[in-house]
Each structure stands twice: as structure tokens, then as C-alpha cells.
Amino acid sequence: MTGARKLQGDKLSEAEAIERAKQGDAEAFEALYHLHRRRVYSLCLRMTANTAAAEDLTQEAFLQLFRKIATFRGESAFSTWLHRMAVNVVLMQLRKKGLAVVPLEDTFESEEESSRKEPGADDVRLTGSIDRLQLKRAIEDLPLGYRTIFMLHDVEGYEHNEIATLVGCSIGNSKSQLHKARMKLRELLKTSKAEKATKP
């Protein structure tokens, strides 16, 4: 863990660790893992909503990275490289399971969906800060397609053109799915807040 502590927030040391890892240095590998483990694992956990699956995917992402570390030339940030690898590992796993990562463009909306979008009177307002725990739970309840786009755009910071390439959809579909994801989360958070208010 000493190597990990040394690397906290120090980009120069990360570069040294990368060079040492290329030589097979065990401490360097471990330090790089501890520097980036939370971000990779959080992504995997949010996407799969399953702890065991998230750990397996985290392991696979880091193994793929470490196997290829000799080819890293520093053209992009190491974290970007790792993160893109983690996203691909997760998406590949979801596709292997036969899950539609992002649904096709849906031009027709169900009555249920459109009634939710009605600008009616809202009994509950999401005023003030969003409860993070409630938001985590709401994300778990999102359909996979909404969850994927929301995670990649709002949590991980990918642009729509990048998301379109990653998941194989159009930019317009990515924007549409993101909006629906946020609307669904808003609805889930309001429901959760209303339930809390009615409990004794």
C-alpha cells in the first residue's frame, strides 16, 4: 500500500509507476491499481447493479490494461485509456448476455410514458440537493438502456458522439435516451421522497 499512498494525486509519480510496471514491477502495478480502482469499480457496479459481476469486470479491465501496458506511449492520459478499456469490458459483457445495451430509436411512446411527461401539477419538488443514496438506488432501477447512457454521459462525462461510437447508436438516440433517463430518475426520486414524507 506504500506505493499506492505515494501516488495519491501525483501525476509525475504515476508516470514513474507506469514505466516501472512496464518492467514488471509488482509494487508499480499495485500502486496503479489502487490509484484507479474506485473509478473503474464504481462504473462497473453502476452498470451491472451486481457486486460480484462488478468485481469480475474490474479485474478483467485491469488485467487487459496491464497486459497491454508495454504499448502505452502517453499520447492520452493513462486514466482515459484505462477508463475506455473498462467501458468496453462492461459493454462487451452486457452484449454477451444478450442484453440490448441501448434500445433502437423509439419513435412511438407508450401511453404510460407520455402521461408521465404531462406537465401536470407536481406534488413533490426536488428542491435543494439530491439525496445521493436515493439517486444510486434510482439508477439501479433504470432500464439498462437508460442506465448505460446516463452513466456514460452524466456520471462518466462522455460526449454524445463518443457514446454513439461506444454503444453503436446514433447521436440523436443517445440524447433521447439521456433525456428519458433523467426524466425517469426524476420520477423515481420524487416517488421516493413522497414515500419518505408519508412514513411516520
Added chain:
Amino acid sequence: MGCEEFQQILSELEDSYSLEQEQHLKICPRCSALVAELNAIAREAPLLAEDEDPSPRVWNRIEIALRQEGLIRDSKPAPAPVRTIRWGRAWLAPVAAAFLLIFGLLLYQRGGMEPQTRQLVSGTSQPVTTCCSPEDVSAEQAELLKVVAAQEPSLRAAYESEFKAVNAYIRDAELAARRNPNDEISQQYLTNAYEQRAMVYEMAMDHGPQ
């Protein structure tokens, strides 16, 4: 512009609004509340990017896999060798076994052996599970260290460090072999670990009584 029209194009807007859209937001509390709530969700989302921690076993599994694939090596510097040992000879295992037998006889002559040492001497070709923790040395290793220290006290610490390192190596290798009994690389890794221990014994025995 009405609410329905505004909300239909909301997914395309990405926080940049036309004059007409801004005017609508100024006069419509429902749409402005909707936009504010959606933006609040988007603002909170990035804070979830690094808020979960995997269990320690994830790194353990990664490390084992990297060692199995030969991508990782211990970065601890090895103590200065007493003499150069050439690795990987086929005759090494039986020679090391012979040394262990001699060592056992020497200890017997000194007046008794630890049970683990008797086991080591009687079954020298069999893998012997090292003591419970790689931080410790086994009883037979402790005896061998006494022999080394009696002849060359300055080398005791170096050999103790070597024993601890090879014990850790064997522990990792045994774990990998148990998990992957049909994996040739894991089995080779384990064989290499035992050979390395035999080599350390051989080097230490060189300092025993002649």
C-alpha cells in the same frame, strides 16, 4: 411557445436555449422547475464516479493472474548471493533432496529434530507446506539459520530474508495451483517455487559444518 412544444425539444437543447425558449422558462414555473430538477440530477451524477470500493480480493486475483502470466515480478531487491547458482538444471531437485537428507542427519547428530524437520527429511521429494505465514520461517529453516549463524553470523539476516521471500513465493504458487489444478503454468510456477527453496537450502548448507 407552449409547455408541450418546449418539453418535446428539451432532449436536444443541452443547456443552451434560444431567446424564445428562455422567454418560456421565465414565464412558466412548471417547465423551469422541470429544467432545474433535471439539471440537479445531472450535477449530482459525477459525484458517483468514484464512490465505491472493491473488496481486497480483486487485487489479490489480479496479482495472481499477473504472476501466472509472467507479467509481474517481486520488486524487492534480493540479498547479495554468496555464490552464483545456475537455475533450471534437471539434477537440482535430487541434489537438493540429498542436501536436506544430510541436513537432517546433522540435526539428528546434534540431538533431536523438530517434528516438521523429521517430516522434511523423510519426505524430501514431497512438497512440504511451509509454516502458516510467509512472515515467519519454518522450524527447519530456523534450525538451518542457526547452523549458518554458527559459521558465518553476518549472513544470518540475509538468509532469513531469503527464506521469507521464498515462503511467500510458495504460498502464492500453492494458492494459484489449488485454484487452477489443470493449468500447466500454475503447476510450473509451483515447481519453480519449490526449486527456488531447494536452491536457498543448498546455498545455506554450504555454510554448514564441513
